[in-house]
Amino acid sequence: MARIFAYVPHAGGVADEAAAELLTAAAKIDAGAAPVAILTGSGPELDQAAESLKPLYSEIWKVSAEALAQPNAEVVRKALIEVIPAGSIVLVPHSHFGWDLSPGLSIKLNAAYLPDVLDIVAVGGGSLTAVRTEFGGQISVHVRCDISTGVVINTRPGAFAAAAPSASGAVVDKPITSDLTSGRRYLQTIEAEGGDVDITKQNVLVSIGRGIQEADNIEIAQELADALGCAVSCSRPVVDAKWLDKSRQIGSSGKTVKPKVYLALGISGSFQHLAGLKGNPFIIAVNKNSKAPIFRVAQVGIVDDILEFMPALTERVRQQGSMAQGAGR
Amino acid sequence: MGEGLPPLAQTAYWSIPGTWVFLAAHITGLLCFAFIAYKRLTPLLGAAADIRFDRPLERIGRLAKYWLAQWKHPRYLGTGVLHIFLFAGFLILITRAFVMFFLGFAGPVHVNGMLANAYIYLTNYAATIVVGCVAIFIFRRLVMLPARYAVPPDRGKPDTAMAVFLISQIGTLMVADSCFEAAHLAAPLAPFSLPWMIQNALRGSSQATLVGVYQWTYLLYVVTFYVLLNFRPFGMEFHVITSVFSVYFGRLDKGTVKPVRYGVDEAQLEQLSSLGVKKITDFTWKHILDFYSCADCGRCSDNCPAVAAGRALSPRFITTKGRDYVFHSHPVIGAQNNGHALVGHVYSEDEIWGCTTCGACEEECPLLIEYIDKIVDLRRGLVDDGAVPQTLQKPLKALESRGNPYGKMEKKRADWTKAADFQSSCRVPTLTGAEPAETLYFVDSITSYDDRMQGVARSTARLLVRVNANFGILGAAEKDSGHEVRRFGEEYLYMALRDHNTEAIRRTGVRRIVTSDPHAYNALKNDYTGLPPVEHISETLAAQVRKGAVRFKPVEDREAVYVYHDPCYLGRHNGLYDAPRMVLDAIPGLKRVEMQRSRDRSFCCGGGGLMLFCEHKEEERVGVLRARMAAECGANTIVTACPYCMVNLEDAIKVAGLEGKMSVIDLAELADRQIARGSEGAENLEYSGGGVWKS
Amino acid sequence: MEILVCVKRVPDLSENELELNGSDIERDGLVYSVNEPDNYAVEEALRMVQDSGGHVTVATVGGSDDEEVLRREMAMGANTGVLLSDDAFEGSDGRGVATILKAYVQKNNFDLILTGVEADDGAAQVGGMLAAMLDYPFASLVTSIEQNGGKTIKISREIEGGAKELNEIDLPCVLSIQTGINEPRYVGMRGLKQVASREIPEYDAAALGVAGVGAAGAKVTRLDYFLPPAGAGAEMLGGDRDENIARVIELLKAKGGVS
Secondary structure: OOOEEEEOOEEOOEEOOHHHHHHHHHHHHOOOOOOEEEEEEOHHHHHHHHHHOOOOOOEEEEEEOHHHOOOOHHHHHHHHHHHOOOOOEEEEEOOHHHHHHHHHHHHHOOOEEEEEEOEEEEEEOOEEEEEEEEHHHOEEEEEEEEOOOOEEEEEOOOOOOOOOOOOOOEEEEOOOOOOOOOOEEEEEEEOOOOOOOOHHHEOEEEEEOHHHOOHHHHHHHHHHHHHHOOEEEEOHHHHHOOOOOHHHEEOOOOEOEOOOEEEEEOOOOOHHHHOOEOOOOEEEEEEOOOOOOHHHHOOEEEEOOHHHHHHHHHHHHHHOOOOOOOEOO | OOOOOOOHHHOEEOOEEHHHHHHHHHHHHHHHHHHHHHHHHHHHHHOEOOOOOOOHHHHHHHHHHHHHOOOOHHHOHHHHHHHHHHHHHHHHHHHHHHHHHHHOOOOOOOOOHHHHHHHHHHHHHHHHHHHHHHHHHHHHHHHHOOHHHOOOHHHOOOOHHHHHHHHHHHHHHHHHHHHHHHOOOOOOOOOOOHHHHHHHHHOOOOHHHHHHHHHHHHHHHHHHHHHHHHHHHHOHHHHHHHHHHHHHOOOOOOOOOOOOOOOOOHHHHHHOOOOOOOOHHHOEHHHHHHHHHOOOOOHHHHHOHHHHHOOOOOHHHHHHHHHHHHHHHOOOOOOOOOOOOHHHHOEOHHHHHOOOOOOHHHHHOOOOOOOHHHHHHHHHHHHHOOOOOHHHHHHHHHHHHHOOOOOOOHHHOOHHHHOHHHHOOOOOOEOOOOOOOOEEEEOOHHHHHOHHHHHHHHHHHHHHHHOOOOEEEOHHHOOOOOHHHHHOOOHHHHHHHHHHHHHHHHHHOOOEEEEOOHHHHHHHHHHOOOOOOEEEHHHHHHHHHHHOOOOEOOOOOOOOEEEEOOOOOOOOOOOOOHHHHHHHHOOOOOEEEOOOOOHHHOOOOOOOHHHHHOOOOOOOOHHHHHHHHHHHOOOOEEEEOOHHHHHHHHHHHHHOOOEOOEEEEEHHHHHHHHEOOOOOOOOOOEEOOOOOEEO | OEEEEEOOEEEOHHHOOOOEEOOEEOOOOOOEEEOHHHHHHHHHHHHHHHHHOOEEEEEEEOOHHHHHHHHHHHHHOOOEEEEEOOHHHOOOOHHHHHHHHHHHHHOOOOOEEEEEOOOOOOOOOHHHHHHHHHOOOEEEEEEEEEEOOOOEEEEEEEOHHHOEEEEEEEOOEEEEEOOOOOOOOOOOHHHHHHHOOOOOOEEOHHHHOOOOOOHHHOOEEEEEEEOOOOOOOOEEEOOOHHHHHHHHHHHHHHHHOOO
C-alpha cells in the first residue's frame, strides 16, 4: 500500500481539528498505515502547530519557507509536489483551503481526486470505494477510484470521527529547493463584518416561526441559542412582523443555509421556507400542531408548545455546562 | 348695456384704439398658445402607437358621464362637489369669454328678453360661485394642507405655488368680468351676485371712474385669459385643457392588459428590437396624455395599498414624475433630451415591482388615468433587459419548465383529488376529450399545489357535484394561467402558457369553464380568447341560489360575524360584487357586516401570484391592514373567494396578533360546509331573497 | 478581454424532487437547467466585457441536449457558444472534462477562464484541474473581480467564518466563481427565441486532438446512487417534556457537532 499523507492546515499556531479526522480516514484505507502529517508555513506558528500533532501522528513533516507564511494554495501546491512521492495517498480536509488546493494538486501528482468524501468503504486491487453526496446533498453515491498512481482525497469536515491521540511522533524538517513564486499573490484578509450573525455559517440553528407569537418572545429563542452557542434564524412571518432582521430569514425569499442541525420551532414548514434549507440538515421540529408539514421532512418531531419547550431546553443545556462550538469554524 | 359707456372698440388705451389693442392681445395670446401646444404635442407624436379612435359612440357616452357629468368626483364628497361647481362655472364662463371677446369688436349691443336675462343671471351667479370656490381652494391648499397633497422631497416639487397662482388667476378673471359688468350701472344684474354687489358699490361714482373701470377691467380680463391659457400647459392645470381628450380616449375594457405594442401582432413581436417601456417615448401617446391630464388630486395614492403599506410605489408620483420628465425632456424652449432610461432615473425598480395591479387607483381617478398598463409596460422593459429581482427568477424559470411557480412536478398537479376521505366520496375525472364533459374546473397552480388551498379545490369539486355539473379537470395537462406572469411583464412566457392551456381546454370540448381562483378567472375570461364562457364558482352558486336549486343549513356558530372581502380580480376588474354576497345571504342565520372599504373600494390583500415571491420594503404588510379593517367593522370571520387573499390574510392575522379572534374561509369552503345535501336543510325553509328565510 | 466560461447542464434541484430508480436517480421527468453557479460566472464575464470590451465564449462538454444551456447563456449575452462533443467523451471524470477543456483552451487565446464554484456532483474540481494542466494560476470561491486594464486582476475569495481573502492574480488564469458575486440577469423566452437559430460550433475529439478521456480513461467511476439515511417522516417523540429534551440534547451532540 502506498504511503498516506495528511495535509493539515493551521492558523495562529493551532492545527486544524480535522487532523484527527484525517487519521481515522487513513485507518479506513489502511489500518496498519502510519500516516505522515504535512504542514506548510513558516516561523514559530508552524513549529507550534507541528508540535501539537505529535500525540496524533508518528511522523510530522514540516515544510518551512517564507513564501508559505501566507495562505496561498498555489504556493503550497508547489511545495507539496516537491516533497510528496509519486503514487502516494494524500488526505486533505475539504475546507475552503482544500477546495483551492486539491484539484490542481491531483493533476500535478498525476493522481486521482476524490472531493468531499464522507466515508471510505472498501480498498483493494488498486482501487478505493468512497461515499460522496451529489445534488446538493440530496442523494448519496458510491464512487470507485483507481488509486494506482496515487490519490488526493478531500474529506468532509466532521464526516470522520476524530481519532484518539495514541502516538508520540517526531517532527521532520523538509527543506524546499524549488522556486515558490506564483502567479497568484496573497494581499490581505478581510474579517467578516461585525454586527449581526451570519446564519449561513452556523452548524446549529434555532429557527423560529410564527409559533413565537410575539416580539417579546424572541428573547426566549435567543437565550436558547446563546446556551447552545449558535444563532437564531426564522421563517418569513417573523421578519414580516419585524421581530427579526431580514438577514435572519430562511427560505426562497431569504437565505439558504446548510446547518448540521436545524431546530424548527413553531415553523409550519411551507415549501417556500424549506427551499432555504440545503445540505440535508438533521431537522428537529417542535410544533403545537401535530399535522404541521414540517413533521414530514423532519427527522425528529415533538408536539409541544415552543414557548414552554424552549425555556425548559435552555435550562437543561445550561445545567450540562457550555455546549458552545455550535457555530461554524 | 349701460348708458353713457362707449363701445369698447371706440375706447383708447395709451391713445391706441381699443380694437388694435384687443387684436394684438388675441394674436399674441393665441400664437403663444399654439407654440406651446405644439411643443406639448411633440412627445405624443413621437410616442408609441395606441388604438383609441375606435368605438366613438361608447366614448362619447363616457365623455358625457365622466367628463361632463363628473361621475367619479362625488366619491370624495366635499372636494368632489366643489369641483363640480368649479367645472360647471368653468363651462359657463368659457362661453362667457367668447361673448366678452366679441364685445371688444362690436358696436353697442342691446340685449333684452327672458333669454338674455337668464344668461346674465347665470353668468353672474357662476362668477360668484367660482370666486367662492377659488377662495376655498386657496384656503385648503395654503392653510389646511390635506395630507394627500404632500410631496416627499425625493418625489419632485409640490405643485402648490403653481396651483395657487393659476387658481388666483381664475379669481382675477371672474373679478375683472364682474367689475366690467358692474360698471354698467343700469344693467339688470343678478341680485346678491358678486357683479351686483360691485354695481351697488359703484353707484354714485363719476362717469370717468365708471369708464375707467369698464375699459381697464375688460383689458385685464383679456390678458388674464391668455395668461391662464398659456400657463396651463406647465403644470397640473393642464388638465383643464387635456382632460376632455384623456376621458374620451380612456380605456374601454376592464380586466385585461394592453398588448405589448399596438399594431404589432404577436407573431411579429420577435422583430422588435426592444420590448416594453424603457424611455419616455416608449409609452403610448395616450399614456403621455395621461401625464398631462393628472390634476394631482392624490386620490389614486389615497386608495393605493402599496402606499398604505409604505412601499416605494405611489401611483400619483408615477404620473407626476412622468409629467415632469416629459416637460424636462421635451422643453418648450430648448432642445429635446430624451436619452435617459426611465427606471433608475425617473422611477426606481422597487416602485415598479411594488404594484399589486389591484386597480384601486384607476377605479378612483376622476380622469380615468391608467396605471396598470403603464406599470406592466415598464415591467416588460425590465424583463427585456433581464432586470428581474432574483427572488422572481426561480418561480419564472419553474413556470417555464414545469408550468407552476413552485417547481412541482406536473404529474402531481391533480394530487389534491387523491386525499383519502375525498377520493372515496368525490370522483374528479381528468378530461382529455375522449369522454365528453360539459364543465371544466380550471384549478390553477396555487389551488393545485398548496396544502391549504387544496381544501378549496376539494370544496369546489364537491359543490360542482352537488349542483350536478358534469365536470372534470385538466390534471397534468393544466399549466399556470399565466395571469401574474403577464402582469409581471413576461409576455412571452404568458403567451406560451396561454397557448398550452387554450389547446388543452379546447381539446376537452367543454362548454363552460368554472374556476375558484379570480386570477385564473380574469386570465381565461379577459386575457385568453376563443374559450367557452368562464364562471367563478360564486357565480355558479349564485345562479343555483337564484333558481332555488340549492339550499343551505343554518349557521351553527351564533357568535360568528362574517365579512366579505372583495378580491380585486373578482370585484374591481370584473364587477362581480353581488354574486358572492348573494350566496352568503342565502345561508340562514349568517350575520354579515361590510367593511368601510368594500366593493369597488375594496382594499387589496397584498397581491397574488408572483407577488408572493417579491420582497418589498414596507412598513406594514398590506394584508395586516386589511385584517385590521375586518376587525374594526366587528367581524370575526373573513370570507374571501380567492386563494391568494386567503394566503395573505391568514398570514396577516397571525402577524397582526389576531389569531383566535379572526379567521378566514373561502366562499367555496363555507358554501360546501353549509350546503344542504340529500334531505338536509329541507326543514320547510323558503328563500325569499335578500338574506331572508321564511320557515 | 477574451473570457471563456465553462458551463454545465444539470438537473434543476429547485424544480425536481429527486427520487431513486434502482442504482440511478429517476431521470424520467427531470428538468435540466444551467448549473446555477455557472450563471453567476457568465454574468460576471458579461459585466467585465461591458466595462473593458472583449468577448465572452461559453463552452460545455456534452451532447446535443446540452446545447440548450449554451443558448440560455447566449441569450444572457454571451457572444459565442461552443459544444465539445464526441462519443469518446462520454463517462469522463473531472480530470477527463478538464483535459477536453484544456485542448479547447489551447486552440484559442483566452485571458480569463471562469467556472461556477461547483456543479451537481459537488466536486468543485474541473477549474482547479484545468488551471494545473495549463499551468495557469487558479483561485476558487471567488466573490469579486477587479480589473485594472493590465495583465493582473484583483480578486477576493471566500474563506471560513464569512471572511474574505484578497489576492492579486496574473492573467491568463482560471477562477471558480461563487454564487452571490452578482445578480445574474433574467433570461426570458424571448431572449431564447432570438438565439435559437444562432450556430453553435462543435468540436470533437479529433478536432481537439484529445485521447484517453471518457469512461475508459476515468480514474473515478460512480457505482450507485442511494438515499442518505433518515427522511420520510419524522420519528415522533411521544415522551414527556423532560424525556424529549434529553433526547434533543443527545441528538444535538450527535448530529450537530455540539459538544
